[in-house]
Amino acid sequence: MQQSTEWYVAHAKTFRASTLAEKLGITVEQARKLKAGTATLADFQATAPTIESEDADVSDE
Amino acid sequence: MSAMNKRYGVAKQSAWGTAIADNAAVIELDCEHTIVEAAYNVRENPGAHGTRSRRTGDVVTDTKGVMPTFKIAGVVKKDEFPNFLYACIQQVSEAATTPYAKTFTFLTSQPAFLSDAGYFFTFFERDPEAAQTVKVTDCIVKTLKLSCESGGRLMYEAECVGRAAIAYASDPSGTWTRQPTDITDYFFFEHIDTVTADFGAGAQALTLKSFELTLGHNDITGVGHDGAGNKEYPALSGRKVEGSITVVKDAQTQSARAAIAANTVIGVQIAWGDGTADGDLTIDFDCKLSDVKHDNDNGIYGAQWAFEALDDSSDTTYELLKVIAADAVDRSW
Numbered sequence A: 001m002q003q004s005t006e007w008y009v010a011h012a013k014t015f016r017a018s019t020l021a022e023k024l025g026i027t028v029e030q031a032r033k034l035k036a037g038t039a040t041l042a043d044f045q046a047t048a049p050t051i052e053s054e055d056a057d058v059s060d061e
Numbered sequence B: 001m002s003a004m005n006k007r008y009g010v011a012k013q014s015a016w017g018t019a020i021a022d023n024a025a026v027i028e029l030d031c032e033h034t035i036v037e038a039a040y041n042v043r044e045n046p047g048a049h050g051t052r053s054r055r056t057g058d059v060v061t062d063t064k065g066v067m068p069t070f071k072i073a074g075v076v077k078k079d080e081f082p083n084f085l086y087a088c089i090q091q092v093s094e095a096a097t098t099p100y101a102k103t104f105t106f107l108t109s110q111p112a113f114l115s116d117a118g119y120f121f122t123f124f125e126r127d128p129e130a131a132q133t134v135k136v137t138d139c140i141v142k143t144l145k146l147s148c149e150s151g152g153r154l155m156y157e158a159e160c161v162g163r164a165a166i167a168y169a170s171d172p173s174g175t176w177t178r179q180p181t182d183i184t185d186y187f188f189f190e191h192i193d194t195v196t197a198d199f200g201a202g203a204q205a206l207t208l209k210s211f212e213l214t215l216g217h218n219d220i221t222g223v224g225h226d227g228a229g230n231k232e233y234p235a236l237s238g239r240k241v242e243g244s245i246t247v248v249k250d251a252q253t254q255s256a257r258a259a260i261a262a263n264t265v266i267g268v269q270i271a272w273g274d275g276t277a278d279g280d281l282t283i284d285f286d287c288k289l290s291d292v293k294h295d296n297d298n299g300i301y302g303a304q305w306a307f308e309a310l311d312d313s314s315d316t317t318y319e320l321l322k323v324i325a326a327d328a329v330d331r332s333w
Helices: A005-010 A017-024 A028-036 A041-047 A051-060 B081-089 B251-261
Strands: B007-012 B026-028 B041-044 B059-062 B069-075 B092-094 B102-105 B121-126 B133-149 B155-161 B167-170 B176-178 B194-198 B203-205 B208-223 B233-248 B266-272 B281-295 B302-309 B322-325
Touching: A005 A017, A017 A028, A028 A041, A028 B092, B069 B121, B081 B092, B081 B102, B081 B133, B081 B155, B081 B208, B081 B322, B133 B233, B194 B251, B203 B251, B208 B266, B233 B281, B251 B281, B251 B302
Parallel strands: B026 B176
Antiparallel strands: B007 B026, B007 B121, B041 B059, B069 B155, B092 B102, B102 B322, B121 B133, B133 B155, B133 B167, B133 B208, B194 B203, B194 B266, B208 B233, B233 B302, B266 B281, B281 B302, B281 B322
């Protein structure tokens, strides 16, 4: 059963880090930090490539 | 075919309701022989049909909504045991660096299994004959009984519950791997580093003769319906953490008796190491004693303390139950 991003973040502790990483599209290490409450999803999104930059990569190809 | 030829394996599932494939890798257990209890329904139809012979239509048999059960018992091994702990306690925090200490504590509720939260596995009762292996999906551990006595090793008995009808014609072809069996992979009684009881004035050392601890859930009931004739997921009702520690009688036993009289909460720790090195295993809990009775086995004057672990929200040191297992295996938990 697919849930919203917010729901996964709210229930992070109940997931295996690997499962959480897959659901949220983040790394296992980032998922561990979410589970531990030492980081938020926004912390990871701030360092992730933006949609614009991904588009730029595609056009370069 | 003799049961002596059977082998048993578990494999963690990633998705609820999706059994591990027969060609997938499986952890082969070093456990006692077991059997998955048959799970089916036998229903009686109303029989007011005016005949003395019961007819085929009077009885209906099916496997709708069944929750198969089985027990796994064996010696606790370092690399195998965290799977059972997670399948029972259902919440873990794993350190990011070696020895990847895993801290298990109970949730306030339960995982959303339908969304793949928690830990669940497929169990194989492997028959040497082709296509006769029994397979159970979506298994969790209802209760996990741990015991250890002088001269022995830590032992476990897991009472497991699966979901949906048993598959009787599986044919495993993947790699079955036993977990390590070196001498450092077991938890010997004589290697226990710490056994303490804290009556409120600091941890006091105990001289242990044996202990027994049962953790898990009072009841597991299948709820919901998945549209394919099965329950949706198990409801875990009520926590159970209880047992006994048997010690050589000393002043602490008198303190234990006084604790019962005074309604005192006791913090208990039993530990191999401190949770920071590979092979460490620590068990902490808050409890109240319900009995302290003489235990004079082997001529050693001792006492058996019966306890029930209880949640003390003001105490984060011991908690209802906290188990730390460090196995130097990164499980991405």
